[in-house]
Amino acid sequence: MAGDKMKRFGMVLGTATMLAGTAQAQQSLLPADIVPETQDAPAAPAAPRIQVPTVPVPSPAAQRPLPKLSGEQAALLAQLLGKDTNEQGLRFSGRAAPAPADNDALVRAALDHAHAVRAGRLDTADFQADWALRPQPYDPYPSFVQAVQADRLGQWFAELPPPWAGYEGLRKGLATYRGIAAKGGWKAIPAGPDMGMGAKGARVAALRERLAIEDSAVSATGATYDEGLRTAVQRAQRRYGLNPTGVVSTGTLAALNVPVATRVRQIMANMERWRWLPSELPKDRIQVNIAAAVMTVFEGDQPVMSMKAVTGKPGGGETPMLSSSIHSVVLNPPWNVPAGIAKRELFPKGMGYLKANGFRVIGEGPDARLQQASGDTSALGRFKFDFDNPFAVYLHDTPAKGGFSRFDRLASHGCIRLEKPNALAKRLLRDVPEWNEAAIDELTTTSTKTVRARLNTPVAVYLLYWTAFASGNGQINFRDDPYGWDAKLADKIENRSAVQTQVASR
Known part of the structure; x- marks a missing residue:
């Protein structure tokens, strides 16, 4: 089962991340376009329509009888804990704490380790708001008890990690870069x-x-x-x-x-993010690599379309990690300007500027807000892809096409601008008869009328932050950590591992 999933999902993360840049790979880096701040397009602030799930933190050993290990099982378990802590990137040093000698403490340590490997090391308090991609519930207790009874602890350990080739590639890469560090970097x-x-x-x-x-x-x-x-x-x-x-x-x-130490921590952080993904991903989905600014469409678990994107700029415009489902495409969307952007960047430019750029003022006084009319000059362009989330972010078109020629494409206020939104809209709506390609082209080229086209079947969308991934030959690829999330996450993994070691040993 794990092998099949690994073949399906395989190394497509690295492939998809690089697909969008292939055509431009040999071109010189073009001068960076100066994109006005008004070209970004997050939605106006609104009450969240969904809640960010909390992190499931089971108490696997609380008030439940802990199995008694044989001497051979205890020795094997202690050996596996030390080896696996190193391989799964739960400690920066790669050295596990000494395994407890007491039966119950050793079992608690194994249960804690299993939960960390399968569903992530972080606890509820460790997640910041924009890390809204959260692991599924996982309780290792039942399978551990069965493994002890059947004397198959080795197999139980082997089945703990996420069943994705992307994770396995990072696990091997972690060993490689730790080896480099051991030789002096x-x-x-x-x-x-x-x-x-x-x-x-x-x-x-x-x-x-x-x-x-x-x-x-x-x-x-x-x-x-x-x-x-x-x-x-x-x-x-x-x-x-x-x-x-x-x-x-x-x-x-x-x-x-x-430094190689930074690369080791970067791999650790990305392994943890893999642990936040479900063990089964929808075969038809859209993935955005925020750090690489690339959007990829998967159908039947295979990448079928990839394009450049512009994602959130560091320092206040970060694109959040999350999962949701695209339920509709808005054709010719107006832009309801967020109050903060209107106040900081647009109102100071004066009414002449606002009128010339299609903005109208709605309301009066401190409650006044701005809306930009739909059309070719709208910050949202001709397409907006809606999915429920508490951050009011979405995928959309943009008239600022020059931004896609850059290699550094983190320039938005949080939403994701797409290089080829027309192609994505036609693909998502191809089974909606009234929105065939001709109908989409006619409305978006001859009219500014706003229409919401609902998908017959919502499509899963994942906004992910991958800064380290393995290519098909096992080579680890790195991207910048523009948001500083890698270092922060690696620290949290290390600190939580230390805390949990103390708890399990009591």
């Missing part, structure tokens, strides 16, 4: 001018040495920047989500100089 490449074809000297030698640690195809010796080194730099740039120019400039140097 890598040295930072000294700052200096850009390095490209023909460059020579100590910095080129340092570059070779650094690349060879992650890329076995690179010769670690030599001080000349030749064609082989250029292609190795391009491979590294693709792994880091950078423009593959083959020239080592500031951005590439910064990515290469991230």
